[in-house]
Amino acid sequence: MATIIIPTPLRKFTNNSARVNINGNNVKGVVDELTLNYPDLKKHLLDEQGNIRSFINLFVGDEDIRNLQQDQTPIKEETVISIVPAIAGGMF
Amino acid sequence: MNIENIHFSKEELSRYDRHIIIPDFGFEAQKKLKAAKVFVVGSGGLGSPSLLYLAAAGVGTIGIIDFDVVDDSNLQRQVLFGVNEIGQLKVEAAKKRLEALNPHITIKIYNEQLSSKNALDILKDYDVVADGTDNFPTRYLVNDACVLLGKPNVFGSIFQFEGQVSVFNYRDKNGVLGPNYRDLYPAPPPPGLVPSCAEGGVLGVLPGIIGSLQALEVIKVITGVGEPLSGRFYIFDALNFESRTFKIKRNPANPLNGEHPTINELIDYEQFCGVKAVEKSIKEITSKELYDLQVHGEDIQIIDVREPHEYQIANIGGELIPLATISANADKIDRNKKVIVHCKMGGRSAKAIHELEDKFGFTNLYNLKGGILGWIDEVQPELKKY
Numbered sequence: 001m002a003t004i005i006i007p008t009p010l011r012k013f014t015n016n017s018a019r020v021n022i023n024g025n026n027v028k029g030v031v032d033e034l035t036l037n038y039p040d041l042k043k044h045l046l047d048e049q050g051n052i053r054s055f056i057n058l059f060v061g062d063e064d065i066r067n068l069q070q071d072q073t074p075i076k077e078e079t080v081i082s083i084v085p086a087i088a089g090g091m092f
Numbered sequence: 093m094n095i096e097n098i099h100f101s102k103e104e105l106s107r108y109d110r111h112i113i114i115p116d117f118g119f120e121a122q123k124k125l126k127a128a129k130v131f132v133v134g135s136g137g138l139g140s141p142s143l144l145y146l147a148a149a150g151v152g153t154i155g156i157i158d159f160d161v162v163d164d165s166n167l168q169r170q171v172l173f174g175v176n177e178i179g180q181l182k183v184e185a186a187k188k189r190l191e192a193l194n195p196h197i198t199i200k201i202y203n204e205q206l207s208s209k210n211a212l213d214i215l216k217d218y219d220v221v222a223d224g225t226d227n228f229p230t231r232y233l234v235n236d237a238c239v240l241l242g243k244p245n246v247f248g249s250i251f252q253f254e255g256q257v258s259v260f261n262y263r264d265k266n267g268v269l270g271p272n273y274r275d276l277y278p279a280p281p282p283p284g285l286v287p288s289c290a291e292g293g294v295l296g297v298l299p300g301i302i303g304s305l306q307a308l309e310v311i312k313v314i315t316g317v318g319e320p321l322s323g324r325f326y327i328f329d330a331l332n333f334e335s336r337t338f339k340i341k342r343n344p345a346n347p348l349n350g351e352h353p354t355i356n357e358l359i360d361y362e363q364f365c366g367v368k369a370v371e372k373s374i375k376e377i378t379s380k381e382l383y384d385l386q387v388h389g390e391d392i393q394i395i396d397v398r399e400p401h402e403y404q405i406a407n408i409g410g411e412l413i414p415l416a417t418i419s420a421n422a423d424k425i426d427r428n429k430k431v432i433v434h435c436k437m438g439g440r441s442a443k444a445i446h447e448l449e450d451k452f453g454f455t456n457l458y459n460l461k462g463g464i465l466g467w468i469d470e471v472q473p474e475l476k477k478y
Contacts, residue, residue, distance in 0.1 A: 008254040054279040086277040087251035
């Protein structure tokens, strides 16, 4: 089972879980399973066509999946996937 | 950077002694700091600690841009300011504080909003930019301006308990250029999907940590000491005390400096981030106009979409329906008279109006411009601000 690290702004959609364990062979399979388990996450992670949104980055270990095999990047038991959304706070 | 003509007074040497005696830093790095010009965007949560440390460290010229005034709700995290500065222009209060901290440096202030019109002109005189803004349009503006001008951009961002840091557009000693914000995030979230800090809040010490890390990276970029956080993206989760550093690369499809660039000047960033579309499509009412309606006894309904604890602090007698429950309570909203919807500053009420118009076809909803804070400023100053 892969471990997915949920960023703090999205934890309200995972019952405040910071880490979620999900089965899947590749990144797409894991994300599909994750959004099935937590439906409210879906619109934050995927666009209407089911693609990962352009303001969400997924890292497998410390590598950006764009530099691996995108959402077809294979997942092993011990894989840690991080979801890293764009955030813009700071001034106010 | 020419540091041959940089000299220090006796007072400066004494002041910077703890830098100069670090074997890997020394006199040369301190001279580079004095010769450097750093531009800090925003003097708020992130800008406060960055500015304090950069000034203390002896960065010779520091530029600050901000168009806000100090408010008591800033003091929980904006450590540049104290109670005595409430109501003053942030840039002026910041300049005074930093000059008191280090009289050997020059502080230049810009009491305006950074925009596509002025950004290139202002930034071109600086060596390094530290971005501590609070919104996506300005993030992309700063990024694009830095790429177009060839300046390194030390990025820091926070939300609630999460912080991010990176050094963008940095050219290393071998002349290799690192990635920028658009390589990492090609497009911003549409408005409404991610709440701003004004709605979502932020733990005060978090910008202190992230802003200090920005100051650290600015100093490394200037002096060449250590390895700047270029090609890497650092995130800090204050809740679990976990930090991770990811590898990031340039994207050939980057419209600014990828293989086929399509952007060669600054664009309309509010439009790019979809902010304008939101503002345009809903009807607005000012506090004065609302007051006039009340004075003339017009039959209106006021809906307050804030949270109960905010309502307790101050309210204008509206019916409390928090944003998250607005659809479930749509039947409580009148369809025949003018309905004024408000929140603290106008963001959440705009979302509520969109939701009600899209789902239920309301046509009689008006967003109170500036929210209850605007109302307090213009109509009822005796109410408590927060």
